[in-house]
Amino acid sequence: MELLRIFGNQFFKDFFINFGVGALFCLAFFLAVAYTVVKVIMTMESNRTTNSNQTLNVDESKKQTSNNEE
Structure with a gap:
């Protein structure tokens, strides 16, 4: 039973570490x-x-050109 508890704790630690890295x-x-x-x-x-x-700018230059011609 002690062995299961140790592995269970390790599993949760690894899970949360991996989950945190995945979230990042x-x-x-x-x-x-x-x-x-x-x-x-x-x-x-x-x-x-x-x-x-x-x-x-093009329109302005066309207007200026047309105004100069008139």
Whole structure:
């Protein structure tokens, strides 16, 4: 019976250690995915803003060119 208790305690210690390590890996994976998603969204937003600024700049230059011709 003593042997069973020792192995039982060891099993629970190993289980909780492994569970803790697994939980940390899951947390790290979740944070990496969240960081990547936020980074991609920010990059897309930045590109969209840059493209709209370029479009505005082109439109402004066309307006200036057309105003100079008149």
